[in-house]
Every structure is written in C-alpha cells, then in structure tokens.
Amino acid sequence: MPDQPPSPTIELRELSRVFPTEPPVRALEGVDLTIYNGDWIAIEGPSGSGKSTLLNVLGCLDRHTSGTYLFEGMDVSTLTDRERAGLRGRRIGFVFQSFHLLGHRSVLENVMMAEVYRHQSRHERRTRATTALEKVGLGHRPDFMPTRLSGGEQQRVAVARALLGAPSVLLCDEPTGNLDSKTSDMILDLFAELHEEGYTIAMITHDSDIAQRAERRIHITDGHLQEAS
Amino acid sequence: MRFRFQRKKSTDRSGDLSGITAVDLLDEVSAGLFARPGRMILTVSGTVIGIAALVATLGLARTAGNRILGRFDELAATEIYVTTQPVADGETPEHLPWDSPERMQRLEGVVAAGNLATVDTNGALISTSPISDPATQTEFELPVQAASPGMFNAVRAKVANGRLIDEGNSQRADHVAVLGSGAAIRLGITSVAQMPALRIGDELYSIIGIIDRVARQQDLMGAVIIPEGTARKEYGVTTPDLVVIETQIGAATLIAKQTPLALRPDNVTVLKIASPSEPKRVKDAVVNDLNTLFLLLGGVSLLVGAIGIANVTLVSVMERTGEIGLRRAIGATRLHIATQFLLESTSMGFVGGVIGASLGTFVVVGVAAFQGWTPVLNPVMPILAPVGGAVIGLLSGTYPALRAARMEPVAALRTGT
Numbered sequence: 001m002p003d004q005p006p007s008p009t010i011e012l013r014e015l016s017r018v019f020p021t022e023p024p025v026r027a028l029e030g031v032d033l034t035i036y037n038g039d040w041i042a043i044e045g046p047s048g049s050g051k052s053t054l055l056n057v058l059g060c061l062d063r064h065t066s067g068t069y070l071f072e073g074m075d076v077s078t079l080t081d082r083e084r085a086g087l088r089g090r091r092i093g094f095v096f097q098s099f100h101l102l103g104h105r106s107v108l109e110n111v112m113m114a115e116v117y118r119h120q121s122r123h124e125r126r127t128r129a130t131t132a133l134e135k136v137g138l139g140h141r142p143d144f145m146p147t148r149l150s151g152g153e154q155q156r157v158a159v160a161r162a163l164l165g166a167p168s169v170l171l172c173d174e175p176t177g178n179l180d181s182k183t184s185d186m187i188l189d190l191f192a193e194l195h196e197e198g199y200t201i202a203m204i205t206h207d208s209d210i211a212q213r214a215e216r217r218i219h220i221t222d223g224h225l226q227e228a229s
Numbered sequence: 230m231r232f233r234f235q236r237k238k239s240t241d242r243s244g245d246l247s248g249i250t251a252v253d254l255l256d257e258v259s260a261g262l263f264a265r266p267g268r269m270i271l272t273v274s275g276t277v278i279g280i281a282a283l284v285a286t287l288g289l290a291r292t293a294g295n296r297i298l299g300r301f302d303e304l305a306a307t308e309i310y311v312t313t314q315p316v317a318d319g320e321t322p323e324h325l326p327w328d329s330p331e332r333m334q335r336l337e338g339v340v341a342a343g344n345l346a347t348v349d350t351n352g353a354l355i356s357t358s359p360i361s362d363p364a365t366q367t368e369f370e371l372p373v374q375a376a377s378p379g380m381f382n383a384v385r386a387k388v389a390n391g392r393l394i395d396e397g398n399s400q401r402a403d404h405v406a407v408l409g410s411g412a413a414i415r416l417g418i419t420s421v422a423q424m425p426a427l428r429i430g431d432e433l434y435s436i437i438g439i440i441d442r443v444a445r446q447q448d449l450m451g452a453v454i455i456p457e458g459t460a461r462k463e464y465g466v467t468t469p470d471l472v473v474i475e476t477q478i479g480a481a482t483l484i485a486k487q488t489p490l491a492l493r494p495d496n497v498t499v500l501k502i503a504s505p506s507e508p509k510r511v512k513d514a515v516v517n518d519l520n521t522l523f524l525l526l527g528g529v530s531l532l533v534g535a536i537g538i539a540n541v542t543l544v545s546v547m548e549r550t551g552e553i554g555l556r557r558a559i560g561a562t563r564l565h566i567a568t569q570f571l572l573e574s575t576s577m578g579f580v581g582g583v584i585g586a587s588l589g590t591f592v593v594v595g596v597a598a599f600q601g602w603t604p605v606l607n608p609v610m611p612i613l614a615p616v617g618g619a620v621i622g623l624l625s626g627t628y629p630a631l632r633a634a635r636m637e638p639v640a641a642l643r644t645g646t
Binding site: 059089098104114117118122 | 245246247248249250252253256257260263264265551552554555556557558559560561562563565638639642
C-alpha cells in the first residue's frame with residue numbers, strides 16, 4: 001500500500017456543523033480537509049474547539065449541516081442511516097479514550113464483535129480476530145477477561161477490534177487520554193507501526209506531545225482548521 | 230437476518246449496508262442476558278411468580294369450582310320430592326300411593342325411589358333399657374320415620390353398622406329398626422353386634438343397623454326408622470308423606486313432568502313436585518365469581534412481574550450506555566439496538582413463562598393431590614403461559630428498547646465507560 005500514489009480517503013469541502021440551539025453554536029465552520037490514504041494525522045485543539053464534533057462527523061456518528069463530505073469519493077450526506085451504519089461498521093475503525101471493551105466478554109470475543117454488524121458469516125472469524133490480536137502484540141492472551149488487563153493492554157485490544165476487517169481509516173479519540181506516559185508511548189509506537197504498514201490514522205488529542213508523533217498536525221480553534229507546516 | 234426496511238440506493242452500496250445474521254443476533258442477546266446471571270435470575274423470577282400465580286389460581290379455580298359443581302350438580306340436579314298439596318283445615322288430605330317407588334322405578338331415568346312417612350307414636354318414648362333408672366335419662370322423645378326399602382338408596386344412606394331394612398321386613402311388618410347416627414348416640418348404641426333392641430312405648434324392636442350419613446333428608450340422622458309395613462300395621466299410617474326420587478343427571482326435569490301421571494293418574498293436580506330448576510345458571514354464577522377473583526389475583530401478580538422486567542431492562546439500558554454507543558460505532562443501527570433489548574426482555578419473559586407455567590401446574594396438581602380432588606387444568610394453559618410471558622417481556626422491554634435506540638452514539642460513547 002505505501003507504494004501506491006496517495007488517493008484521498010476523506011475529503012471535506014466547506015464543511016460546517018451548526019447546533020440549532022439558541023443562539024446556534026457553530027462548532028465547525030468552513031472546514032476544508034483532505035486525509036490521504038496512508039496519512040497519520042493529528043487533530044489538536046483545546047476542549048470546546050470543535051475537535052470532538054469533527055471526529056463525530058468524520059466517523060459518521062453525526063451529520064454535518066452544510067458543505068461536502070466525501071468518503072472514498074462517496075458523498076456521505078446522500079447515505080441513509082443504515083448505509084452510514086454500514087460505513088461505520090466496515091470502513092471506519094474506532095479507538096476511544098475509555099476503550100469501550102465489554103467486561104463480560106473475553107479479549108478475543110471483544111475483537112470478534114467488530115464483525116457482528118457486517119452481516120458476515122462467522123467462518124474463520126476467530127482466526128481473523130486472533131491475527132488482529134497478534135498484530136497488537138496480545139496474541140498470547142485471547143481468553144483473558146479485559147478487567148484483568150492493564151490500561152495499555154485494554155487499549156491494544158480496542159485497536160485490534162478497530163483493525164479487524166482492514167478499515168479505510170482508524171479514528172482515534174484521545175487514545176492515550178486514560179494512560180500514563182510510558183504506556184502512551186507504547187500505544188503511539190503501535191500507531192507508528194500501523195502507519196508504516198500503510199494504515200490511515202486520524203487521531204484527536206489536546207496534547208501536543210502526543211500530536212507531534214503524527215505525520216501531519218492540524219490545529220482546530222473555534223471550529224476553524226489550520227494545518228501546521 | 231437482515232433488516233430490509235429502507236430502500237437500497239444502488240447495488241454497489243448494498244454490500245456496505247449494516248446488518249446482522251440471526252446467529253450473531255442470538256449470540257449477542259444471550260451474551261447480554263448472561264452478562265449478569267444473578268440479575269437475570271431475579272428478573273425472571275418476577276415473571277415466574279406472576280405466571281405461576283396465574284396458572285395456579287386459574288387451575289385451582291377450575292379444580293375447586295369443578296369440585297363444588299360436582300357436588301352441587303349431583304345432588305341438586307338429580308332429586309325430586311313429591312308431596313301432596315296442602316289442604317285447608319277440616320278437609321281430608323290427599324294421599325300418595327304406597328307403591329309409588331315401584332311406579333317410579335318403571336320410568337326411564339329413575340335411579341332410586343322411596344317412601345317416607347312420619348309415624349305418630351302418640352307420644353310414646355323410646356328406650357333401649359328395660360330398667361327405668363331415675364338417675365339418668367333412659368327414655369327419649371325421638372322422631373320415628375317409616376321408610377320403604379328403596380328409601381335408603383334414594384337418600385344415599387351409608388351404613389355404619391349392621392344392615393338396612395329390606396323388602397321382607399316391610400312385608401312381614403317385622404319389629405326392626407334402623408337408627409340414624411344421631412339417634413344412636415342418644416340411645417347409647419354403637420354397634421349392632423350384640424343385637425340390641427329398643428322400645429317404642431311398650432313395643433320391642435330389634436336394632437338391625439345404624440346409618441352415619443345421608444345425602445338428603447338430614448332429619449333421618451336423628452330418627453328411628455322402621456319398615457313401612459310395620460308402621461302401617463302397628464300405627465295405622467295411611468299414606469307416605471314424601472316420595473324421594475333420585476334420577477340420572479339431566480333426567481330430573483323430564484321425570485318431574487311424568488311423576489303426577491305415574492303416581493296419581495286420577496288427579497294429577499293434588500301432587501306437589503319439587504324438582505331442580507335451572508341449576509346451570511347457579512353453577513355459572515359460582516364459576517364466574519371464582520374466576521373473576523382468581524383472574525384478578527393472577528393479573529396483579531403478572532403486572533408486578535412485568536414492571537420488574539421493565540425496570541431491570543431500563544436499568545440495564547442505562548448501565549450499558551457505553552456498550553450501546555460502541556455498538557452504534559461498529560455499525561449497529563437504531564433498529565439493531567432496539568431489537569437486541571427487545572429480544573433480551575422477551576426471552577426473559579418467555580423463560581419466566583415456561584418456569585412459571587410448570588410451577589403453577591405443580592401447585593394445582595399438588596393441592597389437588599393433597600385434597601384428593603381431580604386436578605382440572607385448561608390444556609391451553611401450559612402453552613399459552615410462555616407465550617403470555619414472552620408478550621409481557623416484549624411489552625415491558627418496549628420503552629427501555631426505545632430509550633436505547635434513541636440514544637445518540639456520540640453522547641453514549643462520551644458518558645459510558
């Protein structure tokens with residue numbers, strides 16, 4: 001993949017998101033952003049800057065108010081809810097600050113959950129999930145319960161879940177927010193490896209130390225984007 | 230299973246649609262249920278109790294109702310009493326023929342028939358002891374009844390001791406007597422083994438039997454019963470006072486119509502026939518009263534069970550906010566979320582219904598066995614109860630499932646852990 005000429009995975013044109021409160025909140029305004037296949041991009045900003053809104057729009061968890069959002073050339077605004085859900089399930093891998101692992105399911109079952117809403121046969125699902133776990137270095141603990149893992153290990157399980165089925169982009173919301181600096185570095189090392197392999201990663205953070213590990217850095221302030229050169 | 234309720238926009242996108250196979254859905258539902266097994270058991274127990282109470286109360290209502298009806302029907306619906314119309318003072322009372330039992334027996338549907346006459350002993354006292362002891366009462370004023378042999382069958386007399394009066398006793402005008410258990414106690418007779426005797430006035434009678442139960446004519450329990458022939462000969466009894474007829478079930482109304490012609494073809498108007506009137510209506514009233522009460526009880530317990538499921542499912546939805554957010558992020562639609570929670574609550578209701586129906590049936594059979602009754606259960610009940618449980622689960626889960634489906638994934642992911 002790295003040898004292919006970069007093609008845009010995500011293209012935002014004049015995109016805005018206005019919350020219809022009184023007075024209306026313009027969380028995003030006139031956003032232009034292109035994320036190319038294989039990019040590792042960090043979106044930095046203080047709280048209230050609009051970075052979470054941007055992530056939700058990018059992740060098809062929220063609809064934008066105006067402008068254009070093309071996901072692999074497909075206009076997201078024309079999709080039905082079910083198609084957007086399908087897009088989330090197959091093309092986007094989410095990694096959250098609080099991991100969101102199900103405590104009563106084993107590590108392997110948590111990873112396998114990624115395929116549940118893809119209307120996909122269970123054939124070899126276990127093998128695929130094991131491969132994903134091996135990729136994040138947890139191949140030896142498939143039957144552990146998440147509660148017995150450290151925070152860093154839990155986040156790696158979440159990354160494995162996000163990787164299952166080779167999504168077009170990994171969307172990470174403060175992926176190291178709940179981790180100490182040493183563990184954070186390990187997670188970022190993992191992202192670096194994935195980036196090397198050609199994965200497209202978009203990472204939201206308020207921490208510039210984290211953001212500097214990324215290849216591209218974008219600042220968001222009051223709903224406006226500014227790319228660091 | 231794939232939820233196809235939205236039109237496909239184009240074929241190349243349909244491969245990207247969100248969907249879940251039936252196997253995966255059931256897997257997720259059972260995993261959700263068994264995530265907290267203790268709580269699931271407690272939740273299910275609410276429905277178990279409700280359904281068990283409903284099945285048990287309905288079953289017991291039917292069982293007990295059937296029991297009441299059985300006794301009520303048998304007795305009331307099969308008896309006819311024939312007397313003569315009362316006459317004004319001074320006029321000669323009409324009579325009943327002595328062969329009334331034979332005449333009645335000829336009618337199809339008559340099970341037993343017998344005459345009963347009160348014997349006027351002119352105040353003669355009854356005693357079992359030849360010696361008059363001034364310290365204790367040895368002479369009693371007891372009613373004396375004359376009965377035809379068929380009488381005992383017609384009132385369903387049960388012999389405690391000895392035997393009953395037979396045709397020969399009556400024809401020979403034997404001095405024999407049968408005591409009702411009440412009369413036997415007063416006279417101090419417990420057994421006929423030693424051939425006790427009693428005196429009516431100065432006449433001696435052998436006591437040949439004691440009866441301890443009658444289904445009709447409870448007066449007989451306190452009476453001294455002598456053969457009809459004896460009463461006619463010794464006391465000049467001219468007519469039976471009462472003819473008691475037991476019919477087959479359902480025959481009473483017809484027999485009652487035929488009776489006047491059978492007994493007094495010369496003058497059908499002098500007889501007074503007492504026959505059961507519409508016992509069915511009374512029976513229906515009894516059944517309805519019972520069923521309403523018990524249905525109410527079962528319904529209340531079921532409502533409590535339903536509220537239990539709704540409550541726990543709602544708590545579960547709140548607790549699993551993060552999980553709902555995650556499921557939305559990995560591709561679940563609102564419908565998928567709602568379906569999962571509905572299936573969870575429905576299966577809890579269904580399992581509760583199965584266990585409850587079994588328990589309820591056990592209770593009915595157990596109580597019936599203990600009481601020596603025949604358990605009566607609507608055969609539809611054990612099938613209907615689990616379905617009912619499932620419906621209750623479905624209804625209880627509707628609101629929580631809608632709450633879960635309406636959750637914004639963004640907010641759910643933010644708040645939940």
